[in-house]
Amino acid sequence: MSQEPDLLTRRHFLRTSILGAALSWTVPIFVERTFSLLNAEAAEITTQIATGKDHPILVVLQLAGGNDGLNALVPFADDLYYRARPTINIPRDKVLSLDGYVGFNPRMAPLKNLFDQGKLAVIQGVGYPNPNRSHFRSTEIWQTASDADKYLKTGWIGRYFDNCCNGEDPTVGVTIGSQLPQTFTAEKNTGIAMTPGGRLGFGKEADASEQQVFNELNGITQDHDLSSGASIGSLDGPSEPKLSAIEYLQRTALDAQVGTDKIGAILKRTKPEAVYPKTPLGNELSLIARLISGGLPTRVYYTSQGGYDTHNAQENSHNNLLGQLADALSAFSTDLSSKGIWDRVLVMTFSEFGRRVSENASKGTDHGTAAPMFICGGNVKPGLYGNHPSLSTLDQGDLIHTVDFRDVYSTVLNRWMKAPAAKILGRDFNALSFV
């Protein structure tokens, strides 16, 4: 409502007249970043200022719990698969063949369509050396892009924010859900977490004076008057100042209000242009599509689909999950295509690990290692990438990965996000050609 013009003015102002302004402690984090950046003469060439309309967008979709890759991308031409899984295999005649050796679970028919339309790439056998089979630890490894024996504090997307998105809006990263994933953990901007319907404010019934005092106490002012007062000389470079707990809270409150006001405005003027399945993932992808089409300057969206930890009687539950995934992605693709922005979006799935080759005694599968990743988008170079892991040469009953997950990250960063992957990931990784 009345928020939007203010925001536009503020954004405009940020780009044009920020130098020489004063830094007050009520300035939101992203404003200060812009500040620091310009003060440092924006020398860093890796920094890209978002224009909000044309930059590439990444959607990271976590399949939480450890997706059973062998029942999603089925090596149906290999008898070893059927021998290892006498009761929970996908029958050969039901598999949707991709290349005569592997094919999709039949519930993934919508993804087969995307594959046939040239909008989907499948990376086979993705994992990492010395795989860890703990959900927590392996998720952490995938989220921080560390080696299996190293612990990193920041997430790989967080490091992308730190390296490439200094001074940007807090909505540069948006997580759908109430907790920020470790993927977004950053030294500086961590993005925002949102749950639909959440809005920061004193409440609807509040009268103007209550709302005003609420804003004041939370350090929220409508005009961050940066143009008056002292110089910014005291600010040295883009380093994070030590915020007190209360200052940190004030800034988060401001980020929340800026973010939720913008999102609220976007939701008012956008609508889905496809029929999404009535599942949490369908709802979340529908929301993401609206935020993208509404011009939120977000570079990376993050959401997750849970339930993949299929130790017991997995047949129905796993098939259902794959069906929900395929249906939701298919609707997302249709929606963004009609909105004319599918070319700007890349969706990447990941799961902390695949599952063991052999089924267990409870008609399920236990924690394993390598699994496929699915990459889709209007600009994807379709096809199968990497080699399918051997079913005969195993490491203690587990697949040996053929592609390091950081090869995929590196490719996404370098080729899609135009970001310095080696700097973000700590070293060079192999490039794939799916984008």
Add this chain to the structure above:
Amino acid sequence: MKLEQTKPAGSRNSSMLSQLPKEKWTYDTAAHLAARAGFGESPSRLEQWTQQGMEATIQQLLHPDNDTTPPPNSMVPDQFAELREQVRDATSPDQKKEARRALRQATNQQLYHLINWWTRRMLTTPAPLVEKMTLFWHGHFATSALKVRSPYKLWQQNETFRHDALGNFGTLTKAISRDPAMMVYLDLQTSRSEHPNENFARELMELFTLGEGNYSEHDIKESARAFTGYRIDRFEEFRFVSNQFDGGAKTFLQQTGNWNGDQIIDIILKQPAAAKFISNKLWNFFAYEDPDSQLIDKLAELFLQNYEIRPLLETIFSSEEFYSQRARNAIVKSPVQYVVESGRTLGVNLPGGRTLFAVYQRLGQVPFYPPNVKGWEGGKSWINTATLTFRYQLARQLVLGIRLVNEQPAKEPLPSPTAQSSPLAQASPAAQTTPMTQTASLTTQNAVRLPALQVDQLVTAEDRKDPEATIRKIYARAFQTTPDPQLFDRILDVAKLKPLPLADDAIRDLVALMMMTPNYQVC
């Protein structure tokens, strides 16, 4: 200067951690202690603490009256045996699915019950420091119901934390090494002499005692051999099975012997690194982050003597540093602190059952569900845009009574079935514990309307005629300190706009306003 010269050599830090002088003990220091060593207190209790002095107050916290809270209802070993049998004996996939659903539901109900029980205990306890330390040890020896799935084991572990909360760290660590919930969580009960599982041994050193960098991979392998033969019997009790135990010689931290698990812990605790690790973690939890290393060295020196927790806490709570400006308002309240303190000091009613679980989940901390074996990261990580927004929405709902009114315009439904704007209605407690196929269960069945805050417990009829008297009363409860003039005046401005005498809802609005400030999120 003169004093310094008379000090013996080597005590150049002896001014550190010196006792707070008597004249510096005030209502505000008492309130600071109440929030940190517990969950806040009523103004009259704080007045009493101010009068009786610091030493008496700390002694009272360290040696509290017995908490007579009865144990949680119907918490017995192996209580879902029958349901598990039904899963095992199911003859068709549908039957199995149904049996599994019943088991999951019964387990979840009992876990909600346990969370509720502990929350109420923290709310009413006469031994707040015991409960606070129980919470600390729960985050330290983190164990999650997500994997353990036994309410009984988790309750037993909670009682172990409570029993040794202020006792001896060595005793507690040994008790935890044979605690069935921990044994399930870190796979100790499957560790055999032929195949020792290294999970527990690794975390014991990395997270529970020494911290990274103070042991080698070899030490992990060797000590894992000492923690073999630990089993859980069908009554969910620890049992040692000697023929699964590796009694051979082990070289651990340069010492060779036929060590068993307890001896490994004894060797660990001889390392100064262990005393330092725990002292540092306690200081960070109770006082402020990133203390000077000299201060920690000094605490660790004391702790290393015998690993008694009481003297360590006594030193912390008596020290000038603990009451310094650096420590004041420096800690972001954890979700548990936020919820319990709101109940304890302001008297808001708390929801129970699955609603309470959902509240904790959206705040970012569910007791008995730490995110991983490292526990909760805490500090500023409690706060992000989503959790802060939720804290503010929750504040309103707790004060006004939880409602299921959809505040979103009815014609603009948000794209999620979980998007009712009442935060309590949209929580998804099932998301973590049940497969996504269960999303139909995102109902509001437990989000019944709670009674609104009883304003009469906060202010008198006389107070209501005077905005300043009213604000003074509720401010003292919400912020636990003497008023900060700026904050006080802004809230008073709002109060002055309301008709006198102040009506219940007007006062509730003012309480909510106080809770919806950065200041309320810290202690």
